[in-house]
Amino acid sequence: xxxxxxxxxxxxxxxxxxxxxxxxxxxxxxxxxxxxxxxxxxxxxxxxxxxxxxxxxxxxxxxxxxxxxxxxxxxxxxxxxxxxxxxxxxxxxxxxxxxxxxxxxxxxxxxxxxxxxxxxxxxxxxxxxxxxxx
Amino acid sequence: xxxxxxxxxxxxxxxxxxxxxxxxxxxxxxxxxxxxxxxxxxxxxxxxxxxxxxxxxxxxxxxxxxxxxxxxxxxxxxxxxxxxxxxxxxxxxxxxxxxxxxxxxxxxxxxxxxxxxxxxxxxxxxxxxxxxxx
DNA sequence: TTCTATGCAAATTATTTGCAGCACT
DNA sequence: AGTGCTGCAAATAATTTGCATAGAA
Numbered sequence: 001x002x003x004x005x006x007x008x009x010x011x012x013x014x015x016x017x018x019x020x021x022x023x024x025x026x027x028x029x030x031x032x033x034x035x036x037x038x039x040x041x042x043x044x045x046x047x048x049x050x051x052x053x054x055x056x057x058x059x060x061x062x063x064x065x066x067x068x069x070x071x072x073x074x075x076x077x078x079x080x081x082x083x084x085x086x087x088x089x090x091x092x093x094x095x096x097x098x099x100x101x102x103x104x105x106x107x108x109x110x111x112x113x114x115x116x117x118x119x120x121x122x123x124x125x126x127x128x129x130x131x132x133x134x
Numbered sequence: 135x136x137x138x139x140x141x142x143x144x145x146x147x148x149x150x151x152x153x154x155x156x157x158x159x160x161x162x163x164x165x166x167x168x169x170x171x172x173x174x175x176x177x178x179x180x181x182x183x184x185x186x187x188x189x190x191x192x193x194x195x196x197x198x199x200x201x202x203x204x205x206x207x208x209x210x211x212x213x214x215x216x217x218x219x220x221x222x223x224x225x226x227x228x229x230x231x232x233x234x235x236x237x238x239x240x241x242x243x244x245x246x247x248x249x250x251x252x253x254x255x256x257x258x259x260x261x262x263x264x265x266x267x268x
Numbered sequence: 269t270t271c272t273a274t275g276c277a278a279a280t281t282a283t284t285t286g287c288a289g290c291a292c293t
Numbered sequence: 294a295g296t297g298c299t300g301c302a303a304a305t306a307a308t309t310t311g312c313a314t315a316g317a318a
Contacts, residue, residue: 013272013273014271014272014273014316014317014318015317016272016273016274016316016317017316018273018274019273034307035307035308036307048275049274049275050274050275050276051275051308052274052275052276052277052308052309052310053273053274053275055307055308055309056273056274056309056310057273059308059309071205071207071209073205073259075205075282075283075306075307076306076307077307077308090247090248090251090253092253093256093257099251101247101251103243103247105239105240105243106239106240106243106244109237109239109240110240110262113224113235113237113262114224114262114264115267117224117233117235117264118266118267119224119226119264119265119266119267120264120265120266120267121262121263121264122227122263122264122265123227123262123263124260124261124262124263125207125259125260125261125262125263126258126259126260126261127258127259127260128244128247128248128255128257128258129255129256129257129258129259130248130251130253130254130255130256131253131254131256132252132253133249133252133253133254147297147298148291148292148297148298150291150292150297150298150299152298152299153298168282169282169283170282182300183299183300184299184300184301185283185300186283186284186285186299186300186301186302187298187299187300189282189283189284190284190285190298190299193283193284209281209282209307209308210281210282210283211282211283
């Protein structure tokens with residue numbers, strides 16, 4: 001039995017073909033796929049899964065914290081496998097490439113800033129839109 | 135002649151009732167209104183402006199750099215008057231309150247991080263989702 | 269068998285666009 | 294008259310949901 005099988009069971013989700021396939025796709029394609037993107041990968045593999053199912057499964061995975069949803073600019077969400085290490089993203093506006101990064105200094109400042117105002121952070125979202133230095 | 139009149143002309147936009155009214159609304163309500171929100175304010179004032187016009191005008195203002203569009207989580211964009219000073223946002227998940235802040239340290243690190251990877255920042259987006267410390 | 273999951277189409281939400289009429293120069 | 298602006302309704306794009314049926318435990 002694979003890890004994916006276990007993950008699904010732990011999440012109280014039945015082990016079905018669409019769910020396994022979607023986990024597999026996210027685990028491979030260095031993550032960062034949109035629902036539509038996952039759907040296309042499925043079609044490419046010749047697998048018949050409805051787009052609605054893709055959305056449903058991704059949402060379930062998000063709830064189960066198996067994947068994380070990111071709302072980049074441009075109106076469509078992207079999903080990636082959840083990992084214990086938090087990180088933020090940099091998106092190249094020319095190539096669309098997504099680069100992950102983590103910066104301790106920034107994380108610390110974010111908490112300080114919130115605390116200075118009497119708040120604590122429940123979540124945050126930081127995306128740098130960048131272009132290659134010529 | 136008001137500043138708003140001038141701003142519109144400078145942007146090559148004719149001075150019309152919907153445009154003036156929308157500028158006024160954004161200038162007042164400490165900004166951060168969604169298109170729908172602006173539309174509701176208009177209706178409250180008893181002004182008949184179509185929702186489509188609100189969207190059109192906001193988009194024109196964004197292009198003219200009179201307002202800035204922010205894509206917060208939750209699927210709807212919010213607009214605020216453009217000001218020369220850049221800042222980021224903190225959104226209280228309990229009250230929905232939006233707090234602006236600016237942190238030099240974070241801004242500097244963002245540029246360093248991008249540069250370390252061979253990129254330069256064209257734009258960025260940072261939102262802290264927070265809740266009050268009890 | 270008993271629930272849960274899936275597919276498909278219809279429904280929603282947020283936003284955009286086509287088009288005919290009105291307004292300002 | 295000419296060009297820009299508006300409202301309304303229809304069109305899109307992304308995502309969700311209702312429902313009858315197929316599938317997992």
